[in-house]
Amino acid sequence: MTSPGSLTAAHGAAPLTRLSEDEQLFHDSVLDFARREVGPLVREMDEHAKMPRTLIDQLFELGVMGVEIPDAFGGAGATFFHAVLAVEALARVDASVAVLVDVHNTLCINAFLRWGSEDQKQRYLTRLAAGALGAYALSEAGSGSDAFALTTRAVKQQDDFLLTGRKLWITNANEADVFIVLATIDPSAGHRGITAFVVERSFPGFTVGKKEDKLGIRASSTCELLLEDCHVPRANVLGEVGKGYKVAIETLNEGRIGIGAQMVGLAQGALDATIKYTKERKQFGKAIAEFQGVQFQIARAATEVEAARLLVYNAARLRDAGLPFLKEAAMCKIFSSEVAEHVSSLAVNLYGGYGFVKDYPVEKFFRDAKIGQIYEGTSNLQLQTIAKQILG
Ligand SMILES: Cc1cc2nc3c(=O)[nH]c(=O)nc-3n(C[C@H](O)[C@H](O)[C@H](O)COP(=O)(O)OP(=O)(O)OC[C@H]3O[C@@H](n4cnc5c(N)ncnc54)[C@H](O)[C@@H]3O)c2cc1C
Numbered sequence: 001m002t003s004p005g006s007l008t009a010a011h012g013a014a015p016l017t018r019l020s021e022d023e024q025l026f027h028d029s030v031l032d033f034a035r036r037e038v039g040p041l042v043r044e045m046d047e048h049a050k051m052p053r054t055l056i057d058q059l060f061e062l063g064v065m066g067v068e069i070p071d072a073f074g075g076a077g078a079t080f081f082h083a084v085l086a087v088e089a090l091a092r093v094d095a096s097v098a099v100l101v102d103v104h105n106t107l108c109i110n111a112f113l114r115w116g117s118e119d120q121k122q123r124y125l126t127r128l129a130a131g132a133l134g135a136y137a138l139s140e141a142g143s144g145s146d147a148f149a150l151t152t153r154a155v156k157q158q159d160d161f162l163l164t165g166r167k168l169w170i171t172n173a174n175e176a177d178v179f180i181v182l183a184t185i186d187p188s189a190g191h192r193g194i195t196a197f198v199v200e201r202s203f204p205g206f207t208v209g210k211k212e213d214k215l216g217i218r219a220s221s222t223c224e225l226l227l228e229d230c231h232v233p234r235a236n237v238l239g240e241v242g243k244g245y246k247v248a249i250e251t252l253n254e255g256r257i258g259i260g261a262q263m264v265g266l267a268q269g270a271l272d273a274t275i276k277y278t279k280e281r282k283q284f285g286k287a288i289a290e291f292q293g294v295q296f297q298i299a300r301a302a303t304e305v306e307a308a309r310l311l312v313y314n315a316a317r318l319r320d321a322g323l324p325f326l327k328e329a330a331m332c333k334i335f336s337s338e339v340a341e342h343v344s345s346l347a348v349n350l351y352g353g354y355g356f357v358k359d360y361p362v363e364k365f366f367r368d369a370k371i372g373q374i375y376e377g378t379s380n381l382q383l384q385t386i387a388k389q390i391l392g
């Protein structure tokens with residue numbers, strides 16, 4: 001008779017949350033960095049809505065800024081799953097640092113890896129692995145969920161394109177050097193006019209505009225981009241002219257797994273803090289963690305975090321295996337962001353009055369959690385994707 005152990009071996013199915021030695025080492029080193037180097041800065045970064053450049057440089061040194069970039073271009077040559085692990089570990093401490101790393105890897109670099117020509121990879125991946133920060137600019141004031149209603153215009157010239165328009169809500173914009181900008185070559189062509197361009201901060205006609213003052217992830221910069229006859233060389237079209245919608249859809253499909261990871265990390269951070277606090281805080285002569293009512297709330301939260309992590313890891317591992325993951329990515333994002341909101345809200349409740357003030361970490365987890373249900377496709381848009389996949 002086959003034992004359960006040999007069955008597992010025969011099917012080659014490893015437990016989802018069991019990390020390989022290399023994954024575990026990578027995860028632990030990022031978490032250690034987050035606690036040691038990011039932790040002491042969290043309050044100040046949130047208050048001043050600013051991330052020190054020295055911290056961004058440290059992230060490059062740590063090796064989390066070119067996770068999937070091949071060795072030949074100076075990256076770590078690792079997997080998408082590694083990027084997900086880095087985002088999760090950083091978000092346990094600070095969701096802003098996590099999203100900076102996430103957008104750089106899972107949107108910007110990802111788009112180059114998928115769609116970049118050899119020349120573009122050589123020119124940009126080497127820089128994106130070595131200190132240049134990436135951003136991804138799709139949204140505009142009038143086009144969010146309906147992303148392909150964008151109006152930023154690209155007009156073909158002799159050797160280049162002239163881009164004119166305004167992008168809104170662009171993560172990393174304040175610090176980024178390289179922007180993937182989606183524009184249309186023909187507004188009457190609908191999504192078939194959309195084209196992806198690589199735009200450098202230094203290009204004439206390109207300016208980073210107003211920085212948003214936000215509820216959460218305050219240290220992550222979110223800015224407007226202004227393009228006024230911005231000259232972009234023909235060689236900087238990413239993928240094909242008129243196929244930018246594919247670049248956008250395919251990178252965002254993967255990127256949202258990163259947001260799922262950010263939300264799982266955030267929820268775990270809130271849970272860690274809550275477990276510690278409820279064991280210390282005494283009421284009615286004992287630690288509040290000794291009350292069964294509190295224990296059950298924490299047990300439920302831990303269950304939710306575990307379920308969210310399983311969804312995220314499964315989606316990421318499917319992606320790395322080259323298997324379909326669209327439904328799973330949408331599910332992991334919507335579920336993880338709801339879990340993050342619920343668990344961070346519970347954390348505020350269990351801290352009592354201390355949960356409501358900035359001297360303790362949980363009010364920030366609560367504020368930071370909200371964005372998970374909005375960016376890289378709102379929760380309703382994730383439900384739309386899931387429904388389409390299961391209902392046909
Ligand atoms: C902090 C932050 C960072 C961001 N970073 C980036 C970035 O780096 N790059 C980038 O390109 N964009 C970025 N965004 C933009 C983000 O992706 C959009 O805000 C998001 O896609 C929602 O678009 P919207 O704000 O226009 O809302 P809308 O699309 O106007 O949606 C408003 C509400 O209507 C609902 N809704 C809309 N259409 C439907 C429908 N068909 N069915 C049911 N409900 C619907 C939505 O779910 C939502 O609840 C960022 C946004 C924020 C706030």
